[in-house]
Amino acid sequence: MSTVLFLNIAWQIATLAIVTLGLAIVFGKLRIMNMAHGEFVMIGAYSPIMTSSLGLPMWMQIPVCILTVAFVALVVERVVVRHLYGRIFDSLLATWGISILLREGVELIFGRGFQSASAPISGTMTVLGTDYPAYRVLIFVLIVLGFIALAWWNARSKVATQIKAMVGNPALAQAIGINTSRLSAGAFVFGCTTAGLAGLMLAPTVQIEPMMGLDYLIRSFFALVIGGLGTLSGLGIGTTLIAGTQSAISAASSQTAGYLVVLVISILFLWLKPNGIRPSSR
């Protein structure tokens, strides 16, 4: 395996993992099939455009992204999603509607056309003896650090324990004084915000337009189908299988073959192992 292929696969897995994280949290913890997940990635990818049209400096992209996405997610949660916890099919339909609304909203503000975002660092750098885009290296490192922090937090934090309690037994969790409504809202907003941040990070490397979210939703969904819901390790396995397989086969054969294999794997899992490799606790 050439070094570039290795780096490409690592990049694809890392970016798919960060894109999928929010969907995994919202689906795994709250039993909401968030069809608008890709739209939060899209809104995040538009944050560089928002930032520059507001005349703000480049570093403000991060707060602009977090505030915008968190605000939209909070509104969506309070108005629609909170009524649908535990009702997977209803949540699927409702969030599908929301996804259309968000796409149209962005189209109304920014137009249908493509947008572009500049990377804070450009050019290539030498990694493991080969030239690789410097921005990708930076983002890769950030994603890995982010997941390490998340795993650490997940193991230690009281909030993480409360979420586990809420997922395990909502009635009992409420009875012992956990504010499940606030906790659910927080988890939903957090999940959507990670999607937004993923969009912001990917923005300088992809096409930006109102319809872009759909592709991310589909790939995230495949990763979840394979990995199973509810655990970080499941997320890791799912994204590795999907992104790794597609990259490796695309490089060895063709893009069409790579995509075909991903579809076949996803169908086989849905058919034979619908709970994925690491099914959640529930």
Next chain:
Amino acid sequence: MKKLTSLLASAAILTAVSTTGALADVKVGVLVPDSGPAGLFGPSARNSAMLAAEQINAAGGINGENIELMFVDVGVPPAQASQAALRLWKSDGVEAFVGMHDSAVREALIQRFNGEIPYVYTAIYEGNSCATGLYVSGETPSQQLAPVIPYLMETEAVSKWYLIGNDYNWPRDTNALAKEYIAAADGEVVGEEYLPFAVAEFDSSLQRIKESGADAVLVTLVGGDSVGFNVSFAGFGLDEQALRLGTLIEENTLAGVGADNANRLFSSSGYFASIETEAATTFAAQYADAYGGDAAPLNALGQSTYEGLLMLAALGNKAGSLDVAAMDAAAEGTTWESPRGNNTMAGRHVAQTIYLADGTGGAFNVTSTFADVASSEACN
């Protein structure tokens, strides 16, 4: 009962009035995508068509009659699009069509029209369409490539081409011709690849391009795929290894690629918003006056409806009617001027001016102009 009768009577009168009203004008159906993947081009295509109608009418219309445009959204599946067009023709009395849409819709329309009504097709397309009553105003691959490939090979000193496109007939037909022109100019094709639509990443293709040693890449990816490819291409620093030439990289695509990623990205087209001839700048000024500074930006696909209507008017006026047989008899050799330059009808396609623009810096800068480029497509 009485109420119903009077209602019916007034409806009948209304119909009669609107019919007589319509007789004064020639109705032209304009088929543009308002939805679907090409919906991005809807607003500029509508604006351009309306501007054309206004100017055609100011100049005396077609055979002395004013034209009235009727728009239909064809950004829908072909069967649905052709149904909508059929309604315009049979119920609303449209006498000619001008369409800017994909080839699948065109083939469906050809089936419906059956050569009984003039149909001007304005989009860039792969060629090989010669149905009766069809007149093509858009560019075909031979026009965009025959003069441009040898020119770039000489001026930019490139010879090793990598061909990459989406997997359908337009890229495949374009590349089949490109190979001839590359071989004729003593160049070599070092790779050829077709990607499915909406592919997730271009990494493996970019690696293949890098390893192939290509110094020029012909890009026939469309829309978002073209944007994503070009962004990643420059991200990997491949813009230093190879120039890129696209035959469907218009202003919107370039905006998505962004200034950072457009180094040595060339585009070959019959129209750019930045053409600096007098006819083109006048047109751009009229467009800005009519629709304001915030209007959908001009681009080759959107502007093509203007060209199509101008061509319809030129053909209709020369033939003395919008009857297909009369138009067919008169069409060959018809000439007219437009923002794109001087146009001559040849084989129901248009010998026209082709512009080569460099997108370096994020805006098209027209670097060469090739006048009277004939299409290799020729219909009898």
